[in-house]
Amino acid sequence: MRTTLRFLRKGKVVELDRFEPTTTLLDYLRLQERSTGTKEGCNEGDCGACTVALGRLRDGKLVYEPVNSCILMLGQIDGCELVTVEDLEGPDGLHPVQQALVELHGSQCGFCTPGFVMSLFTLYHANTPGLTRQDVNTWLAGNLCRCTGYRPIVDAALDACSAGLNDAFAARAAETEVKLAELHDAQDMRVGDHERFFFAPCSFQSLLETYGKHPDATLLSGATDVGLWVTKDLRDLPKIIYLGRVAGLSTCYEDEQGIRLGAGASYTVAEEFLKSIDPDLDVVISRIGSKQVRASGTVGGNIANGSPIGDMPPMLIALGAEIELQSNRGRRTLPLESFFLDYGKQDIAEGEVLTSISVPRLGEDEQFRAYKISKRFDQDISAVMAAFCLSVKGGVVKSARIAFGGMAGIPKRASGAEAALVGAALHDRDSWKLALSAIENDFSPLSDMRASASYRRDVACGLLEKALVEIAAKSSQHTRVHGQRELDTGGAHVS
Amino acid sequence: MSADLLEKTKKRSSSSQVVGKPLKHDSAQKHVSGKATYVDDIIEPHGTLHVAPGYAVDAVCGRITKVDLSAVREAPGVVAVLDASDIPGVNDCSPVAGDDPVLATDRIVFHSQLIFLVVAETRLQARKAARLAQIEVENETPVLSIADALKAEQTVLPDYEFRRGSPEQIIERSERRLKTRLVMGGQEHFYLEGQVAFAFPGEDGDMLVQSSTQHPTEVQHTVAKVLGLDDGAVTVEVRRMGGAFGGKEAQANQWAALAALAAHATGRPCKCRLDRDDDMILTGKRHDFMVDLAAGYDGSGKVEAVQIELNSRCGCSADLSLGINDRAMFHSDNSYYYPQVLIRSKRLKTNTVSNTAFRGFGGPQGMLSCERLMDGIAIRLGLDPLDVRKANFYREGANTTPYGQSVDEYDVLAKLVDQLEGSSDYRARRKAVEAFNAENTVLKKGIALTPVKFGIAFTLTHLNQAGALLHLYRDGSVHLNHGGTEMGQGLYQKVAQIAATEMGVSLSKVKITATNTSKVANTSPTAASSGADLNGMATAIACREIVGRLKTFAAGHFEVSEEDITLRDDQMLIGGKPKTSIKALAQLAYEHRIQMSSSGFYKTPEIVWDRAQVKGHPFLYYAYGASCSEVVIDTLTGEMKVERVDVLHDVGTSLNPALDIGQIEGGFVQGMGWLTTEELWFDEAGHLKTHAPSTYKIPTASDIPEIFNVALYESEGNPAPTIYRSKAVGEPPLMLPISVFCAINDAISSLNKGVLPKLDAPATPEAILKAVKAIKAGEGA
DSSP, X not given: OBOSEEEEETTEEEEEOOOOTTOBHHHIIIIISOOOSSOXXXXXXSSOTTEEEEEEXXXXXXXXXXXXXXXXXXXXXXXXXXXXXXXSOBTTBSOHHHHHHHXXXXXXXXXXXXXXXXXXXXXXXXXXXXXXXXXXXXXXXXXXXXXXXXXXXXXXXXXXXXXXXXXXXXXXXXXXXHHHHXXXXXXXXXXXOSSSEEEEOSSHHHHHHHHHHOTTSEEESSOTTHHHHHHTSOOOOOEEEEOTTSTTTTOEEEXXXXXXXXXXXXXXXXXXXXXXXXXXXXXXXXXXXXXXXXXXXXXXXXXXXXXXXXXXXHHHHHHTOEEEEEETTEEXXXXXXXXXXXXXXXXXXXXXXXXXXXXXXXXXXXXXXXXXXXXXXXXXXXXXXXXXXXXXETTEEEEEEEEEESSSSSXXXXXXXXXXXXXXXXXXXXXXXXXXXXXXXXXXXXXXXXXXXXXXXXXXXXXXXXXXXXXXXXXXXXXXXXXXXXXXXXXXXXX | OHHXXXXXHHHSOOTTOSTTOOOOOTTHHHHHHTOOOOGGGSOOOTTOEEEEEEEOSSOOSEEEEEXXXXXXXXXXXXXXXXXGGGOSSOOOOOSSSSOOOSSOSSEEOSTTOEEEEEEESSHHHHHHHHTTOEEEEEEOOOOOSHHHHHHHTOEEEEEEEEEESOHHHHXXXXXXXXXXXXXXXXXXXXXXXXXXXXXXXXXXXXXXXXXXXXXXXXXXXXXXXXXXXXXXXXEEEESOOSOOTTTTTSTTHHHHHHHHHHHHHHSSOEEEEOOHHHHHHHSOOBOOXXXXXEEEEOTXXXXXXXXXXXXXXXXXSOTTHHHHHHHHHHTSSTTBOOSEEEEEEXXXXXXXXOXXXXXTTTHHHHHHHHHHHHHHHHHHHTOOHHHHHHHHBOBTTBOBOTTSOBOTTHHHHHHHHHHHHHHTTHHHHHHHHHHHHHHOSSEEEEEEEEEEEEEESOSSGGGOEEEEEEEEOTTSOEEEEESOOOSSSOHHHHHHHHHHHHHTOOGGGEEEOOEETTTSOSOOOSOTTOHHHHHHHHXXXXXXXXXXXXXXXXXXXXXXXXXXXXXXXXXXXXXXXXXXXXXXXXXXXXXXXXXXXXEEEEEOSSOEEEXXXXXXXXXXXXXXXXXXEEEEEETTTOOEEEEEEEEEEOOBSOSOHHHHHHHHHHHHHHHHHHHTTOXXXXXXXXXXXXXXXXXXXXXXXXXXXXXXXXXXXXXXXXXXXXXXXXXXXXXXXXXXXXHHHHHHHHHHHTTSTTOOOOOOBSOOHHHHHHHHHHHHTTOXX
C-alpha cells in the first residue's frame, strides 16, 4: 500500500501525502500550487476554461488528453503527467498553439484562452494527418468562448496542429514515458485514514475487499458526474474508491460475439471499438459531452449512475447489450435494459460493482440508426435520444428493438411501436402508420428546461419516421442537417 | 476641439501611423500563457477572507417571516455573518432608481434575492455555510411573465411613445394590412469570468476594490454609499474583465458592495466571487419582449403606416430599463422609413431578477420586431423579402426617423446592401434554395439578407463624456490611462494606438495601465459601443496638450517654427528631418520645467435629446452593416444548421481592422446564440432552471457556419467628427444574425407559401418544429 499520491509535473515527481478526498485538481492548482493560469469558468465541466492536459501511457506510448480540472478529483491524476498553461512557453518562446492563437487574433477577453490552449495542446499531440475544420470543432466542443465567435481559434488550430510534432514535450516524450512507467507500481494507493480517504486500488480483489468493508464509500470513475456532487451540491464524500487504476477494468476487446467493454473504459477508448458496429454510434458518441468529458467519463459510470438522460444506454439497449456485475459474493450478468428499474433505482446490490458491458454485433438483416436531439449540436444533454435496431427481410420489418432516452425516468424501449412495426413494408409508407401512432402511447414524457412533453412526443415519432425513411432509401443524405452516415456518398463525410 | 483635431489628423501621413494597423490584442501573449491577471488571480494577502451570498433556496416572493442564521454562524471557518442591519450607509446598489437593496430586509421580490452574506476563511467554507440558513417566507403568488405583468398592470417605469401621424387609422383603412405578434426570449451574458470583486481595507476606513466591472465609477459610488463613506475614500480599479457584454455595467455593483461590506466588518481583505450557478440566478439578463406589430402597406410592399407595441420584462426593479427600452424604440425602424408610425413601450415589472444591459441594449429586440414585419409583408405578397426591405429603406425625402433625427447616410446603407447582395450571390442562391426545397421533403432550406442600422451615443446625453490621463516620462515612455475598461474588445490597444500615433512614439513605449477611479474620475461606463469613440478622443486631446507644450518649448529652444516640428517614430523631426529623439527631447523639456502630464476631456458634440418632447438628435451617427445567412432545417425534429453567412459591415475608417473583425464575428455568433440555442427557462414557480452551461447553451465551434465571410465596408470615413473618422463596433454586429432567424423563417415558410410562420425566438429545435407543425396545419402568425 502506497500512502502518497504521485504524479509528474514539469519533469519532476510530485508526491502528496495529505489532501481532502474531494479536493479538485483545479483547487489544487489555484489554491495550493498557486498556478492561476488555469481558470474556473463554470465549476461543472461544461465551459472548458479549466482544461489541463494529462499525459498517460496507453500501450506504452505517451498520450495527452484534455480534462476539466474543475470536476476532476486530485487523486485521479496518480501516475499521470500534469501539464498546465504555464508549462508550454519555453526558452524559445511560445508553444506553436499559443503562437498561432496570438497571430490569428484567437483571444479577446482571454479568460477562456488557457483552456483552449490546453485543448489545442492535446490536439497538437494527437498529430492528426489531414486535420479538418470539423475535426477541430469536435475537439473544441468542450471549450466555450463568448467573445471571438470561434473562427480565429479554429483557424489557429488548423494552422498549428497540422504541421507535425515539434515541441519540447515531443522531444522529451521517451524520457517522460520512462518516468511515467516508473510511477506505475502495482500498489494500491490510499491517502487519508479509515474515516476519510481517497483509495485507488490496483486489483479487482482489492477493490471488492475494500468496497465490502466500506459499502458507504463512493465509487469514482471519471468524476464527470460525481464531480458535480462535490462542486455544486457541496456534498461531503469522505470515502472515495477510485476505479481508474484497477487492472483490467478498462480493458476492451472484440471477439466473434461482439465487443466487450470494460466498465472503466472512457468514452474515447470505447468509441474506437463501438464505431465498428455502426457509423451512427460514432456520430452520437462524438457528441456526448465534450472531448474532455469523453476522456474522463466512462461508459460504465454512465450506466451505473442510472441517469435517465445518458446517451449510451438507449443505443446499447437497442443493440441488446448485456452487463456484468461483481461483488464479494460472485458475479452475474443481465440484459442492460433490466438494470434500470425506476427513476434513480438500479438493479445493483450493496458492494456490487459494474464490471463490463457486452455488445453484440448487428446481424446480417439488422439495420441500426441512432439520433441525438438537443438544443445545441455539440456538448448538450439530449432532449430525446433514440436508437433503432430493425431486422429487415425482403423489405419487410421482421422485428424491432427501439429504445429511447429522455422519454421516461429511465432509458426505455418503445414496446408498442416495436410490435406495431412488425410486418411493415419499407416501400409502403402507409404500413408505417400503425407504428408511428403507437409510439405516441409508449411514453409519458415530462416537460422541463430541455424540452416540453409534446415536443418529445413529436420528435420520438419524427425519429421513427426518419429511421424508416433512411433505411428504406438506404441513404441519410437528405435527412440530416448535420452529416450523413454514408461515408462514401459524394466522396466526403459532411458533418 | 474635435473637428480641429480631425483636420490635423487628415493632414498626417498615414505610413508610419500606428492607428489603423491590424495589431494584436495588447494582452494576447499574456492570455495564451496564463499570465493575464484577472481579479481572482490577484495574489491574496495573508488573512484574506471569502464571501458567499445567502438567500432562501425556494422562496420567490413574499414577506420574510424567519431568518435563523445560527447554523451558518457555527459552521467551520465562518468569521462573520452579515445582514442588512450591518450596512453602515445606504442599503442600495441600484444604478439609478434606488430600488435594489444590497440585502433584503422585510420581503424578497424575486427568487434568490440576497438576505445575508457569509464571510469565511475559505470560499468553500463560506459556500457551505450559506446553505445552512433557515429562512421562511410567506409565499405570495408571483407575477412572472409578460402576460402576467400586463394583466396586473405592473410597470417599473412609465410608458413612453414615439408618434408621427395617425397610423392606427391608416392601418385600419388600408387594403393590405398585417397584424402579428412576436415573442422573443432574453439572454444570459455568460461572460466566462463570473462576477467578482476583491476589497482591501485601508486606513481611515478607506477601501480599495479590485472589481470586474464596466463601470468603476459606479462601483466606487455604490461602495461609498453602502459604507457611508465619501466617494473620495473609495478607489476602484479594473485591469481587465473576462468578458462583460453589459452584464457588468450595473450589476457588478452588488458583489463589490458585499466584498467591501465584509472587509469593512472584518478589517481583512475580502473577496466575493460568485459560483457560476449563483451568477446566472442572481444577475439580470437581456430583456425578453412580447411585441405586437401592425402595418398597412401597398402592393409593392412599401409600408404606409406602422404600429409597434413593445412589452418588455424588466424584472423586479428599474436597473437600466429606461435606456434599454428607449433604445428598443429607437431601433424599431431599423433601416426603414415609416411615413406614419406609433411606437409604444411598456416596461413591465415582474417577480424575476432585474434585467439589465446586454450588448445592443434593447436595440436587437426593436430591430427583430421590424424585420418580422418585413418578412410578413413579403410572404403575404409573395415577394422576395429582400425586395420589400429595399423598398422601405431610408432614402432621399424619406429619411426622418420616428423620433425626428434624420438619417443622412442612407446611401451607405443602400450601397452596402447592394454590395453584399452581389458578393453573397443572393439571387442565385435563392433560386438554388427553392430548387432544393422542391426536391426535398425532410429538409428545407432558407435564405435571408437583413440590414443593421445602429445609433451611436448614449441616449442619456450626459454620459457622452470621457477623460484620459497621459504622462510622458523623461525616458520617452508614455503612461496611458483613461476611463474606458477592457473587457476583451481591445479598447486598451485601440487607445494605445491612438496615443502612440499622437505622441509620435512607438507602441511599445506606451504603457497601458488599469482603469482606476483615482486617475480619471467621474467616468461613464464602457458601454453603448462608445469606448473607443469617447476615450480615444479624450486620449488624443491629452496627447495634443503635451505635444503642444513640447513643440512650443522646442520651437523656442531650437529657434524654429512650431509648424515645422513633428513627433514621429520616437523622433522629433524639424522640417521633416530627424533632430533628436523624443527621449532626449523629454529630458530637455524636463530640465526646462515643461509639464509633461496632461489630462484630456472630451464630450461628444452635436447631440441633443429632449426625451419629454421626443425631439432632437440623440445619435451622433449610425453604424451600418448587413448579413446574408443560409440555413437548413429538419422538418421531423426541428434541428437547424447555419450553412453559410456573408457579412459586410461599416466601421468607418478602422482604428484596428483585426480587432474590428473580431468584434463583428464575435457579435454575430453571440447574436446568433440569442436567436437560436440560448433559452432562459423558468419553472411555474419562478425559478430559473437554465442556470449553468449544462442547461443554457451558448454557441460552440460547430455552430458557426462552414462558410463565414466577413468583410469591412470600404468606407470613406465616418462623416461625423469621430476619432480618425472611425465608427463604433461593439454592439452593431450583434444584430447581424437577425438574418439567421429570418432564414429559418424563410425555410419554414416554404412549407406553405403565403403563410407567415409562427416562429418565436429563440428558434430552438422545439420552436422550429412547433412552427413547422402549425404552418402545415395552415396556421400562421
